[in-house]
Amino acid sequence: MATLAxxxxxxxxxxxxxxxxxxxxxxxxAAKQQVDEQDDRQACRExxxxxxxxGWLRHCVPAAFGGARAQLDSRTLxxxxxxxxxxxxxxxxxxxxxxxxxxxxxxxxxxAQKSRYLPAVAGGELIAAFALSEEQAGSDAGAMSTxxxxxxxxxxxxxxxxxxxxxxxxxxYYCVFAKTDAQAGTRGITAFIVDAATxxxxxxxxxxxMAPHPLATLHFDQCQxxxxxxLGELHGGFKLAMRTLDIFRAxxxxxxxxxxxxxxxxxxxxxxxxxxxxxxxxxxxxxxAKLGEMVALVDxxxxxxxxxxxxxxxxxxxxxxxxxxxxxxxxMAKMVATENAQRVIDMALQMHGGMGVRVGSKIESLYRxxxxxxxxxxxxxxxxLILGKSLLRAASSPTQ
Ligand SMILES: Cc1cc2nc3c(=O)[nH]c(=O)nc-3n(C[C@H](O)[C@H](O)[C@H](O)COP(=O)(O)OP(=O)(O)OC[C@H]3O[C@@H](n4cnc5c(N)ncnc54)[C@H](O)[C@@H]3O)c2cc1C
Numbered sequence: 001m002a003t004l005a006x007x008x009x010x011x012x013x014x015x016x017x018x019x020x021x022x023x024x025x026x027x028x029x030a031a032k033q034q035v036d037e038q039d040d041r042q043a044c045r046e047x048x049x050x051x052x053x054x055g056w057l058r059h060c061v062p063a064a065f066g067g068a069r070a071q072l073d074s075r076t077l078x079x080x081x082x083x084x085x086x087x088x089x090x091x092x093x094x095x096x097x098x099x100x101x102x103x104x105x106x107x108x109x110x111x112a113q114k115s116r117y118l119p120a121v122a123g124g125e126l127i128a129a130f131a132l133s134e135e136q137a138g139s140d141a142g143a144m145s146t147x148x149x150x151x152x153x154x155x156x157x158x159x160x161x162x163x164x165x166x167x168x169x170x171x172x173y174y175c176v177f178a179k180t181d182a183q184a185g186t187r188g189i190t191a192f193i194v195d196a197a198t199x200x201x202x203x204x205x206x207x208x209x210m211a212p213h214p215l216a217t218l219h220f221d222q223c224q225x226x227x228x229x230x231l232g233e234l235h236g237g238f239k240l241a242m243r244t245l246d247i248f249r250a251x252x253x254x255x256x257x258x259x260x261x262x263x264x265x266x267x268x269x270x271x272x273x274x275x276x277x278x279x280x281x282x283x284x285x286x287x288x289a290k291l292g293e294m295v296a297l298v299d300x301x302x303x304x305x306x307x308x309x310x311x312x313x314x315x316x317x318x319x320x321x322x323x324x325x326x327x328x329x330x331x332m333a334k335m336v337a338t339e340n341a342q343r344v345i346d347m348a349l350q351m352h353g354g355m356g357v358r359v360g361s362k363i364e365s366l367y368r369x370x371x372x373x374x375x376x377x378x379x380x381x382x383x384x385l386i387l388g389k390s391l392l393r394a395a396s397s398p399t400q
Contacts, residue, residue, distance in 0.1 A: 040212035047094035052124015060099035065118035074309035078254040085258030101128025103244035108232030129171035142186035148178035154227030168216025189237035250308035253337035260341035267348035301337030335383035
């Protein structure tokens with residue numbers, strides 16, 4: 001029988017009965033899925049199809065456009081990503097990209113854009129992607145050089161390249177962020193919806209990374225976009241990208257948490273089964289201390305993740321102070337949960353001895369799966385800066 005994701009933490013006051021039911025139903029569903037993940041692109045398509053058919057992708061979009069709830073619920077996203085990542089990090093990736101690739105449309109799309117894209121994303125019929133990064137503009141996204149030039153009739157000419165784009169080469173559309181005013185820095189960026197079949201778009205340059213994850217570089221060669229491709233306000237693209245990332249930041253922490261919980265479960269099972277020096281590995285105090293450290297690291301990441309999601313759902317981000325509090329809480333959750341998960345998975349691998357590095361073992365793949373989470377959607381160093389600046393701001397104006 002497959003190892004089941006733990007559920008005791010769902011009794012914490014962060015969650016309600018609907019969250020608990022969702023987690024229980026999802027865990028039963030996810031434990032039953034068998035997807036061959038040797039070809040990550042094919043597997044990702046299959047996960048999107050299954051997640052769509054089973055209704056899980058409905059949690060990525062609002063109810064008015066085929067979603068499950070009136071508004072996106074951060075705690076639901078956290079439960080979904082934590083549980084999916086426990087069973088399959090690629091399933092989590094497929095789910096997360098449907099949310100990230102449609103989030104800007106949910107936040108700023110016209111009624112026509114929402115009707116065209118969101119129900120199909122929720123059903124798994126369209127694969128979504130989010131294209132912000134460039135070779136010279138990763139952490140410093142405002143340094144992007146891809147340009148969007150507006151013509152007299154409202155049409156747009158898109159030119160430049162985006163890289164590290166998840167679902168690149170397999171998405172049906174991309175939310176692309178481009179400079180509409182080259183001199184205005186982050187205030188000169190606008191978002192556009194670019195259909196994959198747009199002439200001049202080449203997404204064939206795939207990027208191979210250490211864990212299954214479909215990625216590509218996108219080249220836009222004077223792509224002509226219709227006037228209704230603009231997403232949100234002119235020059236409002238950077239803010240829109242940050243608002244989109246903000247929704248999903250706590251859920252990246254949750255994905256790391258799911259992987260860490262799986263590693264911990266594997267370590268406990270292995271330590272109890274492995275005979276050593278006439279005892280079991282688990283009987284040694286050194287092993288017990290390691291397991292103790294691992295469970296504390298997992299719980300620390302969990303509390304911060306759930307707090308961030310709860311803040312967004314139950315306190316909100318409308319007021320300036322609320323928005324600041326949530327941003328800091330999400331940054332802390334993302335940093336601590338991903339860093340702690342890396343340590344937990346490394347400790348679990350060490351406990352497995354040679355089996356831990358054997359290609360094809362679950363712990364070996366988790367060791368590769370976790371690494372990129374400390375880099376994308378804001379590297380750990382970026383989260384540290386957010387936290388440090390937030391603390392200094394609060395100290396210099398204590399009434400805020
Ligand atoms: C698997 C994967 C999937 C991705 N998916 C997408 C996607 O779907 N869409 C998209 O747009 N992008 C995506 N990205 C890109 C990702 O967001 C960038 O890799 C990330 O923003 C870091 O940018 P960079 O790689 O250019 O590194 P750089 O910006 O060059 O940063 C390098 C390192 O410098 C350090 N650093 C950063 N800022 C500071 C600072 N202020 N002070 C000191 N040190 C600092 C950090 O350690 C950082 O890792 C993905 C990346 C990966 C690896």
